Amino acid sequence: GARWEEAAQAYRRAVQADGESRAARLGLGRARLRGGDVAGAEAAFREAITALPRDPGAQSGLGVALDHQGRHAEAQAAYRAALELDPSHEGARTNLALSLTLSGQGAEAVRMLEGVARAPQATPRQRHNLALAYAAAGDAPRAAEMMAPELGENSREAAAAWRLALAGP
Incomplete structure (x- = not known):
């Protein structure tokens, strides 16, 4: 709860200080996700994708946020985008498989x-x-x-x- 909100605020400040910081951008999305704010996590990962369009971690994070909302087809598209950027991205591959499992595939x-x-x-x-x-x-x-x-x-x-x-x- 509160701990993740504090982390999200710290990451938000870091993003404002350096919008190109991968750690800050992905950290903000992950902190929002762990704090239960899936809509906020989705927004943070979408902002990360805009700032870091070649980063597979941002796409994979977006997929997790979408899966948490039951939006499996959109999540799977995000994981596939991550794998296009980096075919060896184990997190995106695992998350895609779990999303397929959840959606009956x-x-x-x-x-x-x-x-x-x-x-x-x-x-x-x-x-x-x-x-x-x-x-x-x-x-x-x-x-x-x-x-x-x-x-x-x-x-x-x-x-x-x-x-x-x-x-x-």
């Missing part, structure tokens, strides 16, 4: 994440994101397989719970 998310999340150097977060995409695509056995290293015996129950959660009310 789990199979596309699986295709996007599978190579990275099944690699030997994959992080637990990458494996979890793929498990979520599998669950969204209706593939509970593969979701359980991806979660097994961390969850052990409980992976099947967790995959079923994710599937129910993604199906909505």
